[in-house]
Amino acid sequence: MPKPPFVHPGMRVPFALLVTCFAAWGIAANMTDPLVQVFSRIFSMSTLQASFVQFAYYGAYFLLALPAAFINRRFSYKTGILTGLGCAVAGAFLFYPAAQAMTFGYFLAALFLLAGGLSILETSANPFVIAMGPEGNATRRLNLAQAFNPVGTNIGVFLAATLILPRLNPATDAERAAMPATALEEIQRAELSAVMTPYVGLAFVLLVIWVAIAFLRIPTDRESIAPDAARVQFAPTLRRLLSNRHYVFGVVAQFFNVAAQTCVWTFTIQYVIAAIGGTEAQAGWYLQASLIVFLIARFVMVGVMGVIRPAALLTVMAVAGTGLCLFAATGPGLAGVWAVVGVSACLSLMFPTIYGIALHGLGDDTKFGAAGLVMAILGGATVPLIHGAVMDSHGAALSYVVPGLCFLVVAAYGLFDLRSSRHADAATQH
Numbered sequence: 001m002p003k004p005p006f007v008h009p010g011m012r013v014p015f016a017l018l019v020t021c022f023a024a025w026g027i028a029a030n031m032t033d034p035l036v037q038v039f040s041r042i043f044s045m046s047t048l049q050a051s052f053v054q055f056a057y058y059g060a061y062f063l064l065a066l067p068a069a070f071i072n073r074r075f076s077y078k079t080g081i082l083t084g085l086g087c088a089v090a091g092a093f094l095f096y097p098a099a100q101a102m103t104f105g106y107f108l109a110a111l112f113l114l115a116g117g118l119s120i121l122e123t124s125a126n127p128f129v130i131a132m133g134p135e136g137n138a139t140r141r142l143n144l145a146q147a148f149n150p151v152g153t154n155i156g157v158f159l160a161a162t163l164i165l166p167r168l169n170p171a172t173d174a175e176r177a178a179m180p181a182t183a184l185e186e187i188q189r190a191e192l193s194a195v196m197t198p199y200v201g202l203a204f205v206l207l208v209i210w211v212a213i214a215f216l217r218i219p220t221d222r223e224s225i226a227p228d229a230a231r232v233q234f235a236p237t238l239r240r241l242l243s244n245r246h247y248v249f250g251v252v253a254q255f256f257n258v259a260a261q262t263c264v265w266t267f268t269i270q271y272v273i274a275a276i277g278g279t280e281a282q283a284g285w286y287l288q289a290s291l292i293v294f295l296i297a298r299f300v301m302v303g304v305m306g307v308i309r310p311a312a313l314l315t316v317m318a319v320a321g322t323g324l325c326l327f328a329a330t331g332p333g334l335a336g337v338w339a340v341v342g343v344s345a346c347l348s349l350m351f352p353t354i355y356g357i358a359l360h361g362l363g364d365d366t367k368f369g370a371a372g373l374v375m376a377i378l379g380g381a382t383v384p385l386i387h388g389a390v391m392d393s394h395g396a397a398l399s400y401v402v403p404g405l406c407f408l409v410v411a412a413y414g415l416f417d418l419r420s421s422r423h424a425d426a427a428t429q430h
Contacts, residue, residue, distance in 0.1 A: 006141060007133040014218050015132050019148045020209055021081065021125050024202075025118045026152025027159070028088070030291060031198060032057055032111065033265045034160045036388075037280055042191045043104050044173040047270065051388040054262055056108040058381030060115035061122075061374060068123035069371035077131075078218055080124030085210040087117025092203035099196035102188055107195070114199075119374055126355060127370040139310050139356030143302045146352040150295035157291045159198040161284040167194035168280055237368050246420065247369060250358025251376045253413035257350045259379030260321065260406035263387040264343050265290065267399065271340055274396035275332040286337060290344040297348035310353045315414030318407045321346035325404030332397035340400065350410060357417055379406075 007015050032053065040050035064087075072080040091114025098106035129145045130138045169187045176184055241247050268290060272283035304313060321343050328339040355373055362369045383402065391399040 005133060006137065011132045011218075014216060015129065015145070017209075017213060017216060018081075018125050018129060019145055020212075021085070021121055022145050022149040023152035023155070024206055024209060025088075025122060026149040026154075027156040027202060027205075028092075028114060028118055028152075029057075030153040030156035030265065031160050031164075031202070032156075033262075034157070034165060034269060034280075034284060034287065035107075035195070036266050036384075037269045038164060038168065038191075038195060039104060039107070041168055041280070042188055042195075044176055045104075047267075047388040047392050048385060051266070051384050052108060053111065054266060054384045055381045056112045057115040058258070058262065058377050058379070060112045061119040062378035062381065064116040064119040065123045065371040065374035065377075066368075068120040068374070069368045071120065072124050072127070072367045072370075077124045077128040078213065081121055081128070082210060082214055084117045084119070084121030084124060085206055085213070087120060088114050089117070089203050089206045089210065091115070091117055092199045092206065095196040095199035099189075099192040102185070102192055110199075119377070123371050123374045126352075126374075127359065127366050130356070130359060130366070135360070138360070139353060140302065140305050142352045142356050143298070143305060143310075143349065147295075147298040147302055150291060150298050150348070154288065154291040154295055157284070157288045161281065161288055163198050164194050165279075165281040165284045167191060170279065234368070237365050240365055241362075241369055241372065244362070246360070246417065247358050247362065247372070249413050249416055250354055251372050253410050254351070254354045254358070254373050254376035255379035256383075256406040256409040257347075257354055257379070258377045259383035260325075260403035260410070261347050261350070262380035262384050263403040263406070264325075264340065264347070264400075266384055267387060267391060267396065268340055270391065271328070271332075271396045271400065272337050275337050276334055286341060290341045293341060294344040294348050297345040301349040305349075309418070310349075311357060311414045311417035313349060314353045314357075315411050315418065317346040317349060318411035318414060321407035322404045322411070325400045325407065329398050329400040329404065336397065343403070346407070354410070354413065357413075 035053045036047065036050045039045060039053060040047055043050075068080050068084065071083055091110050091112070094110035094113060095107070098110045125145075126142065129142050133141050168191055171179070171187065176187075179187075265287065268287045269280055269283040272278065272286045273280070301313065324339045324343045324346065328336040328343075331339075355370075358373055359366055359369050383406065387399050387402040390402060
């Protein structure tokens with residue numbers, strides 16, 4: 001029997017172009033992670049207050065995922081992708097007036113629109129990749145596409161480390177409070193201009209991708225152009241999804257996976273400074289190292305999935321993530337810093353693997369199922385607030401217990417799938 005194709009005939013160019021979208025939202029997400037530390041410095045905020053950056057970003061992901069599913073069902077994946085890119089372009093451009101206004105709330109609004117567009121984009125792109133080839137290798141195909149996401153995350157962290165963090169004034173909160181208002185405003189204006197620059201640059205990149213996809217003729221978007229595709233039957237679809245234990249547990253696992261990822265990367269800079277000292281710019285390079293580890297591990301995991309069942313790999317890496325977080329929490333210092341960096345290897349396979357396992361076999365319900373899994377990104381909006389509050393009260397080291405506990409839920413999902421009646425079917429995914 002001939003080996004099934006990786007993608008359907010005629011889908012190679014669309015698949016390659018979609019890969020650029022995975023990289024693009026990686027840039028945005030990880031350029032945003034350091035903003036918690038950045039805004040806490042610029043506006044003299046507590047970590048909890050500045051954590052509303054992630055609340056706005058991932059809250060938008062939650063709110064816009066379901067509308068994206070309606071767009072995909074009523075029109076096509078391509079329409080959803082173009083809609084998402086358009087909103088993201090507008091949100092990124094809004095960083096310019098936000099910098100001129102010098103108001104934290106305006107930046108949150110710009111982040112909300114940017115992330116809302118990326119939510120629509122991700123809700124459309126992930127299931128589209130799954131539909132581009134045979135279902136048997138869907139999880140592996142999604143892992144390959146997602147492997148280019150950390151290419152973007154590394155670019156995002158690099159931009160933050162070179163264009164934003166070095167331009168923060170070293171003045172402390174007390175020193176800023178003692179400054180004349182005009183002197184403080186001048187410092188803040190320069191710092192906010194540094195924040196704005198890479199986001200406006202990202203807007204132009206996203207605009208180029210939008211044009212390329214708009215003029216691309218996609219030969220088949222089978223589910224989208226089916227005669228009954230326009231009939232949206234939300235209530236029956238929701239009942240079917242809620243009765244599917246694999247899917248529901250997958251949404252829960254994705255919530256805690258994204259929560260863990262966001263906590264680990266958002267507070268890496270604070271952990272490094274507390275553990276070994278240094279400036280934000282110096283600590284930012286450890287975040288860059290984390291993303292390099294994530295990038296390398298993502299490609300390694302794609303290969304390993306050719307011989308090991310994805311759920312088994314997911315379970316092992318989730319348990320390892322818990323161990324590394326607990327080590328970092330109890331042993332701050334250089335070893336703890338490298339433990340935090342090492343957590344990224346554990347994170348590398350989680351999002352696409354949970355996504356692929358949870359959507360396996362959903363058929364016509366895939367588009368709304370995909371929305372639920374993107375809405376689970378709400379974990380990135382809420383749990384970092386808990387992490388930030390623990391950090392404010394108990395220190396940066398002990399706060400890493402929070403993502404450690406999140407990884408345990410992901411490990412439970414992996415075990416659930418391994419012990420389920422779908423064992424034989426799921427084994428074909430790799």
